[in-house]
Amino acid sequence: MARNYDLGGKVAVVTGGGKGIGRAISQGLAECGAKVVLASRTQEELEKVADEIKGGGGDATAVVTDLMVGEQIDKLVETTMNTYGHVDILINNAARSFLRPLMDLREDGWDKIFDTNCKAAFLLSRAVAKIMGEQGGGRIVNITTVGAVRGGAGMGVYHASKAALTMLTKCMAVEWASLNVNVNAVGPGLTKTAFSQPIWENPEIEQMITSRIPKGRLGEPEEVVGAVLFLCSEDSNYITGESIYVDGGSLANT
Numbered sequence: 001m002a003r004n005y006d007l008g009g010k011v012a013v014v015t016g017g018g019k020g021i022g023r024a025i026s027q028g029l030a031e032c033g034a035k036v037v038l039a040s041r042t043q044e045e046l047e048k049v050a051d052e053i054k055g056g057g058g059d060a061t062a063v064v065t066d067l068m069v070g071e072q073i074d075k076l077v078e079t080t081m082n083t084y085g086h087v088d089i090l091i092n093n094a095a096r097s098f099l100r101p102l103m104d105l106r107e108d109g110w111d112k113i114f115d116t117n118c119k120a121a122f123l124l125s126r127a128v129a130k131i132m133g134e135q136g137g138g139r140i141v142n143i144t145t146v147g148a149v150r151g152g153a154g155m156g157v158y159h160a161s162k163a164a165l166t167m168l169t170k171c172m173a174v175e176w177a178s179l180n181v182n183v184n185a186v187g188p189g190l191t192k193t194a195f196s197q198p199i200w201e202n203p204e205i206e207q208m209i210t211s212r213i214p215k216g217r218l219g220e221p222e223e224v225v226g227a228v229l230f231l232c233s234e235d236s237n238y239i240t241g242e243s244i245y246v247d248g249g250s251l252a253n254t
């Protein structure tokens with residue numbers, strides 16, 4: 001898929017950039033000319049994506065980061081600045097969840113989900129937005145989900161964490177508009193990655209889900225990328241605090 005946005009000279013940080021949707025976003029940003037800083041806990045996955053980007057003529061740096069640890073978030077920002085000298089784009093993509101009824105979710109399960117999906121996105125966004133403000137502006141894109149605006153069984157705390165991230169997107173957009181930092185969200189529907197594998201590897205469940213998606217199939221990670229690139233590009237200069245759902249018409253059908 002040819003990517004047409006010009007992000008030449010920009011530096012982008014992508015959390016969870018080692019696989020799934022984050023890997024696809026990282027590759028899309030690199031195809032548009034951005035230098036990409038990839039962050040997650042798994043060095044091997046990060047190095048593989050960095051090598052793929054470099055193999056295609058791009059520039060990428062892997063920074064092993066556990067986003068549940070505040071000092072490691074600071075280190076990620078510091079390494080980005082030491083390596084490239086500026087940061088223009090942040091994609092808060094990393095997330096975790098457990099497929100478990102609310103009655104069975106332990107208290108530390110709540111903390112892990114909210115700390116990764118919401119608190120880390122806030123801490124990293126704030127650290128990066130300060131720098132972006134001094135530089136004259138930047139873009140933050142939070143990866144949410146259709147589950148942020150639609151209830152469902154089995155992943156209730158994950159949905160709640162993404163609903164919180166959606167509201168945080170609006171509030172950051174309002175407070176940081178004066179810094180020329182645009183903050184938006186992209187919410188995928190069910191997309192074929194390791195994250196959602198327990199759902200789509202069961203043909204009966206997949207059939208039940210796809211029957212409710214107007215497009216009649218699940219999304220592919222590469223299909224989330226266009227909306228993210230648009231929100232990082234000049235074409236979206238006057239858009240902030242918004243959410244774009246990439247869901248095959250799923251939300252329109254509820």
Ligand SMILES: NC(=O)c1ccc[n+]([C@@H]2O[C@H](COP(=O)([O-])OP(=O)(O)OC[C@H]3O[C@@H](n4cnc5c(N)ncnc54)[C@H](OP(=O)(O)O)[C@@H]3O)[C@@H](O)[C@H]2O)c1
Pocket residue numbers: 015016017018019020021022039040041042045065066067068092093094095096116143144145146187188189190191192193194195196
């Ligand atoms: N797939 C779907 O159906 C779907 C649907 C709607 C929304 N989404 C959203 O899309 C985004 C990407 O999902 P995906 O499907 O690509 O999932 P994935 O393949 O499981 O990737 C999740 C990424 O997050 C990273 N991560 C998790 N905890 C972390 C931590 N503490 N520190 C640093 N990195 C951490 C993981 O890396 P490590 O484990 O190596 O740290 C991994 O790279 C998520 O925000 C998800 O909520 C996905």
